[in-house]
Amino acid sequence: MTEGATGDGDDGSSRLFHVDGDLVPADEATVNVRDRGFMYGDAAFETLRAYGGTVFEWEAHADRLANTCEALALDHGLTRRGLKSRIDRTLEANDLEDAYLKLSVSRGVQPGTLDPDPEVDPTVVVYARPLVRGGLDGEPVFEGPATVRTVETRRVPDACLPATAKTHNYLPGILARIEAREADPDADEALLCDADGHLAEGATSNVFFVSGNVLRTPSLDGPVLAGITRRVVLDLAAEEGIPIEEGTCDPADVREADEAFLTNTTAEVRPIGTVDGVAVGGGPVTQLLSRLFDRQVERACYR
Template structure:
């Protein structure tokens, strides 16, 4: 069961126009959200990011936040899922051949719900050379539909036995993981690359920064060379579905003894207490 353009439809009956610009050009945005016990604790933050990205692209969002919240609730009820991963996809809708959009837009809005995956083990990552984050592009700070760089990165690290990819930017500095934001721990300080380094401003990333301040932990957004990761006292990844995931190895070498850092565990507990876990 899906929610598509204002109504619930069976997945087998759902239809996206073959001329949809999201399908043809990647002209759109998406948000992946965590539902807990039938509610979406961080929905307002996800919709705020969606609207900000849509503003950058000149892409109208055809429904208000209340209507989108109702659609998500209706989909969860229809699927019978209480704890779920929800994906909201927005495209510019169908248009003529070519890059320029039509004068009159009919955006496509799609909501899909999936069972939450089991919590993953601590991450073992590799720094990839096959692609880079382009910090000069505004798209690096949007959750846009074009994810082929991320796909190439994940494929590359799976070939060397890692389960997550660390991407550098065009200057050779740390940016993020293929599906998560990156944090380092040095002493009693958190470090994370800022959005200007080609980083998506993640929802859980923002919560971790807020919760670190409440715990009295200093957090700096700063440019980071790869060597800082290898000699860090700890590291972790953040994403909306997993929360805080310890990073224990990079390029086959242990990060700080390959044990999850206690601060990462504290921040995961703070993320759960913030309402992201039932």
């Protein structure tokens, strides 16, 4: 990520974070060491992006957070409006209009046993940092296309942890990134396969590629997170009449593609430069979808 992307080297020490209903300075923004989010990764989160002070696709993120909490049997008792208010207050307190946001909800402090107590006093944290402007007059968060490596680390099967659950337990993604950067120090992202060796997703992204003018991406029938940006891009492609195929894919399909890109909330639509050392790059479909995404952001948040 570029210096400019995060606010010209801002280290966050002067910012305020929202912790359990209060805005507190960064050096006081702490959680209890007995919090289950810290002890077990027993917490749900959403990464969001604000453009011009407006949280993009808030309702979709709120829906996914609710689905994660349902998968975790985490009944936090908070309203959607209440959570959004905490985000808005965090943006306002930090005088941020264009920002990266992370909303986390844990089961809170409970006795130090693996079994969760159904009575929950949740820990809720909103973290924010500045980003560059998005939309039609915006700048990319990352410099240049992504360097991607396929890794041996596998995506956790749905039978172990549902792909719909976006939790604090991100160890497979961390191990995948470590493996990718051991293979190539310049790697930006790791591509994970499922237990059968079929392509699933990036450590923090969804994967798209174009073959024969068809836009392809791994199906949500596999262990693939239903990314918010993924869904927006698919909607935009459908509106443009671009042929779409969601199904079973392999890493070789990406390496042999005409063009390929990654999607996530922060990076939006980012071309893939190389996969496992093989040049792929963006192309006309990637460029079109990136422009359409910028236009939608502009319309929804800036105008």
